[in-house]
Amino acid sequence: MPHNKNDLAKALNLENLTEGERAEILAKVDKRLEEVLIAVLVANITDDDAQKIQKALHEEGADLEEVVAEISARIPNLATKIERAVEEEIMRLRAVLVQ
Amino acid sequence: MRMEARKFDTSKSEDAQIVSGPEKTAEKPKSPEEVWSEKYWDRIKAENPDPKNAEAVKKDTERIIAGQLEEAAKKGKLELSVLDKDFTDLDREKIFAYSEFATRDKKYKVGPFKLDESGTKVSAEISKERGKVIDFLKYKEKISDLFNKEEKGIGAEKAGKLAIETAQKQFQFWKERYKALDLDPKEMWAKLNNKKILGMPVKNLLGSMAAGSAARFIVRTVSGVSGGILVGASAGALGNGTWEAIKAYKKEKERLSKMSVRDKILERAKDINEKNIGQKAKVDEYFELLEKEAPFPDFEQMSERRKNLHQELLKELKFESVKGSKVLKGFGRGAAVGAIGGAFGGWIGEHLNNYFQGSSEAAAAIKDFKKSAGSEAFSQMNGGISDTFSKTFEGAKTEGLASLGTKEFFSLADKGDSLTTMSRNLIHDYISQKQALGVEIALDKSQLIYAEDALKNLFKGRALSPGDELSLIGEQINSAIEKAQLLTSAGKEHIKQEYVSKIGSKVWEQITNYDSSFHSGNNFSNEILNSSSEKAVTFVHDSAQGFGADLAQRVADRGRNRAAESVVEKARDSWLESFLSVTGAAYAGEYGTKGRLKEFADKLRKRKALVREYRHAEDFNEGDSDLRYVELTEDMAIEKKPKEKVEPKTEPKPKKERVEKKIPDDQMFKYFGEKGIAEKFKLKPEEIRYKVRTPNTVKIFPSYEKMTRWFNSLSQKKKDWLIDQELNADEPAIKMDLPERLREFMSASPLSRQSFNAEVDGLIKNMFGFRETPISKHHEQTEEKSEEVIGKLNPETKLLEYRSSRQETAQGRENTAATPDVIKLEDLTPDDEYNKDNSDWTEDVFRGRIAEESDSESRDMKNLVEILAEEELEKKNNNSNQNAA
Numbered sequence: 001m002p003h004n005k006n007d008l009a010k011a012l013n014l015e016n017l018t019e020g021e022r023a024e025i026l027a028k029v030d031k032r033l034e035e036v037l038i039a040v041l042v043a044n045i046t047d048d049d050a051q052k053i054q055k056a057l058h059e060e061g062a063d064l065e066e067v068v069a070e071i072s073a074r075i076p077n078l079a080t081k082i083e084r085a086v087e088e089e090i091m092r093l094r095a096v097l098v099q
Numbered sequence: 100m101r102m103e104a105r106k107f108d109t110s111k112s113e114d115a116q117i118v119s120g121p122e123k124t125a126e127k128p129k130s131p132e133e134v135w136s137e138k139y140w141d142r143i144k145a146e147n148p149d150p151k152n153a154e155a156v157k158k159d160t161e162r163i164i165a166g167q168l169e170e171a172a173k174k175g176k177l178e179l180s181v182l183d184k185d186f187t188d189l190d191r192e193k194i195f196a197y198s199e200f201a202t203r204d205k206k207y208k209v210g211p212f213k214l215d216e217s218g219t220k221v222s223a224e225i226s227k228e229r230g231k232v233i234d235f236l237k238y239k240e241k242i243s244d245l246f247n248k249e250e251k252g253i254g255a256e257k258a259g260k261l262a263i264e265t266a267q268k269q270f271q272f273w274k275e276r277y278k279a280l281d282l283d284p285k286e287m288w289a290k291l292n293n294k295k296i297l298g299m300p301v302k303n304l305l306g307s308m309a310a311g312s313a314a315r316f317i318v319r320t321v322s323g324v325s326g327g328i329l330v331g332a333s334a335g336a337l338g339n340g341t342w343e344a345i346k347a348y349k350k351e352k353e354r355l356s357k358m359s360v361r362d363k364i365l366e367r368a369k370d371i372n373e374k375n376i377g378q379k380a381k382v383d384e385y386f387e388l389l390e391k392e393a394p395f396p397d398f399e400q401m402s403e404r405r406k407n408l409h410q411e412l413l414k415e416l417k418f419e420s421v422k423g424s425k426v427l428k429g430f431g432r433g434a435a436v437g438a439i440g441g442a443f444g445g446w447i448g449e450h451l452n453n454y455f456q457g458s459s460e461a462a463a464a465i466k467d468f469k470k471s472a473g474s475e476a477f478s479q480m481n482g483g484i485s486d487t488f489s490k491t492f493e494g495a496k497t498e499g500l501a502s503l504g505t506k507e508f509f510s511l512a513d514k515g516d517s518l519t520t521m522s523r524n525l526i527h528d529y530i531s532q533k534q535a536l537g538v539e540i541a542l543d544k545s546q547l548i549y550a551e552d553a554l555k556n557l558f559k560g561r562a563l564s565p566g567d568e569l570s571l572i573g574e575q576i577n578s579a580i581e582k583a584q585l586l587t588s589a590g591k592e593h594i595k596q597e598y599v600s601k602i603g604s605k606v607w608e609q610i611t612n613y614d615s616s617f618h619s620g621n622n623f624s625n626e627i628l629n630s631s632s633e634k635a636v637t638f639v640h641d642s643a644q645g646f647g648a649d650l651a652q653r654v655a656d657r658g659r660n661r662a663a664e665s666v667v668e669k670a671r672d673s674w675l676e677s678f679l680s681v682t683g684a685a686y687a688g689e690y691g692t693k694g695r696l697k698e699f700a701d702k703l704r705k706r707k708a709l710v711r712e713y714r715h716a717e718d719f720n721e722g723d724s725d726l727r728y729v730e731l732t733e734d735m736a737i738e739k740k741p742k743e744k745v746e747p748k749t750e751p752k753p754k755k756e757r758v759e760k761k762i763p764d765d766q767m768f769k770y771f772g773e774k775g776i777a778e779k780f781k782l783k784p785e786e787i788r789y790k791v792r793t794p795n796t797v798k799i800f801p802s803y804e805k806m807t808r809w810f811n812s813l814s815q816k817k818k819d820w821l822i823d824q825e826l827n828a829d830e831p832a833i834k835m836d837l838p839e840r841l842r843e844f845m846s847a848s849p850l851s852r853q854s855f856n857a858e859v860d861g862l863i864k865n866m867f868g869f870r871e872t873p874i875s876k877h878h879e880q881t882e883e884k885s886e887e888v889i890g891k892l893n894p895e896t897k898l899l900e901y902r903s904s905r906q907e908t909a910q911g912r913e914n915t916a917a918t919p920d921v922i923k924l925e926d927l928t929p930d931d932e933y934n935k936d937n938s939d940w941t942e943d944v945f946r947g948r949i950a951e952e953s954d955s956e957s958r959d960m961k962n963l964v965e966i967l968a969e970e971e972l973e974k975k976n977n978n979s980n981q982n983a984a
Contacts, residue, residue: 013378014378017378017379021378021379024379025378025379025382028382028386029382031416031417032386032389034416034423034427035394035413035416037427037430038409038412038413038416038426039394039395039398039409040395041412041426041430042394042401042405042408042409042412043395043397043398043401045405047402047404047405050402050404050405050407050408051404053408053412053426054404054407054408054411057411057412057415057422064422064425064426064429065425065426065428065429066429067429068425068426068428068429068430069428069429069430070429071429072429072430085395091365092364092365092368092385093368093382093385095365095368095369095372096368096369096371096372096381096382096384096385097372097378097381097382098372
């Protein structure tokens, strides 16, 4: 959503860049934050869960979303963990970009 | 006539009065409910004139009613048939008898009765839940719809309104429960209600939660339709529950203290910032840096499976595939559902408990939900409570640990399994449980093989077929492990050379991975930990201490740049909103941000939660048969009980030619050879000598073997005297004479000295026929306790003393006084031969010393060795216990 992107751009001090540059960096940041989410997921599941997700990834007709939802719902305080991981990543990004 | 729904509110006397009018007795007025109820029971008596019969019928009736009430409580609804929609007296009697019996005798909570539309039944809410019963009556239909899996959602606004009304009542209920914590539910509710999450008031969020899929998921599970996500939600709740929070508090403190150290990336990010390059180039450089780093802490320790999954998921993200999007969506939904369990679980749990009675799984989940209500309370606790919790928890855990020895461990036979495999699995599971409870059992491969072989003998002669289940109690398994721990280094070496390599590396990997038990029935640690935490939580709640401010938050705030934090938070929120809008799930994790503890993944708990399915290593058969493949000589497996005083035997010659050629017989020379010391100091075998102090001389031996042979030739009394001197006298009876260059090296190198001490100690004890202390333990103990004296060069004797100093005792002093002057090194010549006739050590001298010792210590010489051996054993046990603790 545009206004969210703007907030993020503001937080990362990208406002003075050209629109193209800003969009490019934000896209990378978005991707990076998604990677952070994946890291949170993988860091907090068991090997058995990993196997289930892998199976759903490769199995035709498997409900991947449902499998991941069910597994991630079991992670205590997952929301907090996401929050913290994202927070840390944004802190680092700010360390890179904000003077 | 138009039928009107009439209500009987048994909790209000007016209702009864309407029906019957009050009846009074002169002395003690009875309530109308009691009067009607009595009539019911009187009628039973009247119908059974024989008093004995009447009493029996009454009891039977009570029993039947009790059963009906129990069933009704499970459904949450008590239904009674009535004869007439206008209620006959019999109807009234029955209704009030049931109501009275339920509330007075059985302590149920019964709501007002209501006549159904058919006019043939009345029904009332019934619950066995303690405390205030929430009158769900007026919400009944709506809320039922809300939780009906077949129904569609009723809309966020409506659901929110209902949820709030119910929750407000619920908070009143909590007020009583958390009285000791001095919580104000209204205040809590106000916080919740005023808080906005991503621009949405919490009440709206709550409504959408209730109307959404999450609640229905829960209900579905409660009604036994499906599993999975409720368990997930309850796990989330548990994660947010009080005891988890208390544990998390400590972890969080540690995390914050380590964060600055750990987050080197942040430091390097700052370095990038200082470079005079454009923003885009900085970002690119930062991402390049990330590629070289582990994605998150502990990544390297993760299993290959999870690493692979991580790679696969990253690939999906990279190509922006549908699958990647599904993973993120599912992840977001899971987070939201977990958050419901955590943040609103208390309310949902209470509601469900009053409204539904489901499977035992659901009951357990609800119990966990209830715990989550304490998370807010915890935010108001001070550090003291953490200690209270820890102590209670640890105490309970220790009790549980002690009970492990009495637990029955199982092993299930798979195709191709042998008794050895079964024993191996039992040992594995026993160790895994010990370790899960915090007690490390370190067995090397040789020891594991020895232990499984020892254990296997307990099943000797037993035929085994796939599907058979064998079991042993923990103590039996522990005994085999203890025996294995007493293996000598020679015994271990023998097994290592002969058998360890016969078992494949994959099997070893599985055997030595103690993350979880092979057999799910052996997962006792989980039960113990849960029970311990339960006890601790109960204790903490009951302790009613004055809880202070939220220390964890203070710790979290410390050192943070608040201005930066607010910007970060803004950015985070905006990004999360975007993320969550994709998932279509509301983000409830924001609840109570300021008071919430930031919990890290509790790896230990997660490990307990995982019960690895019983599976069998495919290549377990490799090198694995029922043949007794561990062939040890007596001295390799030193299991001799001290009391038995088994005569030591000489070490078997190593089988490998290579070793035999290079290292002569002497054990210490072998030791120096193995350590590379012999080569480094150009040590010759003849430079190592053993000196033994007898009552009137010092004997010198060129090798350990010869000293042992001499010792074995002594009479028992002389042996006993030597052992006593060695163990108790101020100056040990046996010393080693090493060349000066080696002594200097030893004096300068604590580690070498420590290792040397342990080796010599083991050899001497071996000669005495004592069990050898495991070297690793010995290292720790000797070095820690006696570093000042042990292994140091004695300036007077110029000999290296390898054992710890004894406390000076009367006996010790006496012994010293009676000991001949220390013989200086230069006075000793190799001609002081070891095989000289022992006649100088006369029985008279010997007896004299025995008499002295007997007087001073009142010990019977005959039992001296046994006592010493027992003390030694006790010492070891104490050490083991301390290690366990």
